[in-house]
Amino acid sequence: MSDYIAVLALLAEYGGRLDAGAYDDWLGLFAAECLYSVMPRENDAQGLPIALISCTKRAALEDRILALQQANKYNIHTDRHLIGLPRVTGIASGSVAYEASFTVHQTDQEGDTRLFATGLYRGRLLQTEHTLKIAAVTVLLDTFAVPSLLATPL
Numbered sequence: 436m437s438d439y440i441a442v443l444a445l446l447a448e449y450g451g452r453l454d455a456g457a458y459d460d461w462l463g464l465f466a467a468e469c470l471y472s473v474m475p476r477e478n479d480a481q482g483l484p485i486a487l488i489s490c491t492k493r494a495a496l497e498d499r500i501l502a503l504q505q506a507n508k509y510n511i512h513t514d515r516h517l518i519g520l521p522r523v524t525g526i527a528s529g530s531v532a533y534e535a536s537f538t539v540h541q542t543d544q545e546g547d548t549r550l551f552a553t554g555l556y557r558g559r560l561l562q563t564e565h566t567l568k569i570a571a572v573t574v575l576l577d578t579f580a581v582p583s584l585l586a587t588p589l
Contacts, residue, residue: 439521441566443520450537451516452464466570503587512541514539516539532558554577556573556575
């Protein structure tokens with residue numbers, strides 16, 4: 436049960452840090468060697484490796500966040516991640532695999548809120564000395580049609 440509580444806590448931090456715009460803190464949830472990808476579920480179901488976003492190392496994620504912080508001065512909005520209860524799909528020596536449904540709502544500067552994305556997080560967490568770190572997360576979108584620019588992480 437303690438593995439499950441640790442996964443719950445990590446996912447709460449994941450969504451909370453993104454919603455707060457604390458991207459550097461969000462990066463701190465990832466292991467040095469990690470994978471972050473965003474792909475339509477159709478591609479995953481057909482075994483197609485093509486992703487909308489694919490960062491195969493933490494340094495690539497850091498570059499993406501740096502670009503977001505320095506260049507994304509348009510489409511200013513607030514995100515709100517709603518992450519469902521996770522399902523632990525595997526426990527191995529030093530790692531935990533999980534899945535969790537999610538939705539992301541965005542509110543623009545005019546106060547209009549809309550559903551931005553829905554899908555499934557499929558991930559693997561590594562047990563470090565004191566905490567879990569994200570080794571891999573694939574964001575499986577329910578649709579190819581992302582309604583606007585996919586700049587902020589899901």
